[in-house]
Amino acid sequence: MTPPSASRTLAAMTSLSPQSPSSGASRIRIGSAPDSWGVWFPEDPVQVPWQRFLDEVAGSGYEWIELGPYGYLPTDPAVLTEETARRGLKVSAGTVFTGLHHGEAVWDKTWEHVSDIAALTQAMGAEHLVVIPSFWRDDKTGEVLEPDTLTAEQWRNLTSLTERLGREVRERYGLSIVVHPHADTHIDSEENVVRFLDGTDSSLVSLCLDTGHYAYCGGDSVKLIETYGERIGYLHLKQVDPEILADVRANATPFGPAVAQGVMCEPPAGVPALGPVLDAARKLDVDLFAIVEQDMYPCDPDKPLPIARRTRAFLRSCGA
Template identity: 85%
Template sequence: MTTAKTRIRIGSAPDSWGVWFPDDPRQVPWRRFLDEVAGAGYRWIELGPYGYLPTDPARLTEETAVRELRVSAGTVFTGLHHGPAVWEKTWAHVSDVAALAQAVGARHLVVIPSFWRDDKTGAILEDSTLTAAQWRDLARQTERLAREVRDHYGLRVVVHPHADTHIDSEENVARFLHATDSDLVSLCLDTGHYAYCGGDSVKLIETYGERIGYLHLKQVDPEVLAQVRSAGTPFGPAVAQGVMCEPPHGVPALEPVLAAAQSLDVELFAIVEQDMYPCDPDKPLPIAERTRAFLRSCGA
């Protein structure tokens, strides 16, 4: 009989290797990422930024299969609070990622809201607070996206609350959940981002368990977090300052998070993501190995 614990599938992602962009000279080459993530003991990965890994399904399938890796999800950034006016541009990008994810056997599409300030420069791109009309557009367009992704590609949309976006705090996450159809829209709970924005992951899982469709496992350094929040530092520079840290040295504690997720008794991916762009290319692998060992000690 399958137990709850065995229904948590642990993976990692290009993000844990310092990869934020399709092509950047400061990032590790994609073959090295695949070699090292497999060598560290992970069997599931995400696509990362579209274009980092091969976008030809046959080639990507071959490259992952030879390393005994499988793909859990693709990722897209969207500005759906802007309403129907951005639909065509959004769908053009989403359909590329979703088609690749479907072709290589993934079942999820992680949707991240667009940033209200530039994650490198800190330049204000728009108001950090949505109007009532923008909240309605965000909810309706996310439902539309989830429906289209499901109907065309058979993928489940999981929306990722994220620092420096409009879906960030406990209040805004709850508002988003209450505004969207639970049959269409689930959450990708990123434990690090939620803590970064003041949220309690265990409480969220216990309160909205039926909406948790996917996990990103991440921790923040509370001392660095206090500094960057006090200074109003944008997310990108905060990462460069080490706000995201190696488990189990930060918050939230991952053992209670995994226990709460296991109590849901549903299949969940739990993908390790430690933001550290940019980083020395030799830094990620030892961290990934230690993190995998730590998660095994937590029963995952």
């Protein structure tokens, strides 16, 4: 979204030999997302046009994409199907933002937001809906919007309504929700992620493990996969620059400005090492999407394509 250890990390990663299909490597499907092209909003003059994103993500060697912020890509399924198909692309998931810890009062508004995106996601043949909790401080301005910790009642709201969301989305659209721990939200650190997992029904709620966000918040992705493997339904592959992260923590920098500072970096220069993450995921013996996301909003429009090509080549060296 270039630490001193980058050379050691590179050596460790590139020493991994590609996996054979029988080892389970073929069950991890690699993709990318608008986020890796500096896209955070449906419309923003600093972002690349959606046509350029589709051209470049296909040209980087990816077959799978996410929808990104609703409205960035065409929302007419017929148009989007044509545009993706002629570039050899398929959609793995849509993304929604929720503030379910606020309770029943926000349900109707939340469902209105979710239903449009879920319908498009279903129409595109995808099976997952990535659910990102609302930020407790603004990702652009850093303005504190609410306390950074939840009360016991808010935790009950969050877990029970997320289960309801999982049930409704599955019954109405045939999709599985995967909740995305995220910096500057209430599902962030190992403690809060574990509390959330322990408080929700595994048949209704799975996790989208974003390796970069989890490291940003102090978590160990391999440990989480090994401990809660049955709850991992989706992966976002991302790394953080430890030196910049240390500065971010020291100055309590909000997530948006931290990204502009370069806290999310190009693999394999940061942490966590993605080879061990992929190895741990393979051991789960399930089908998983692993979508590359390197937060870098805002960015020069010519910056993403070379990074995407290098990242895809690097992941191939990890057997993915």
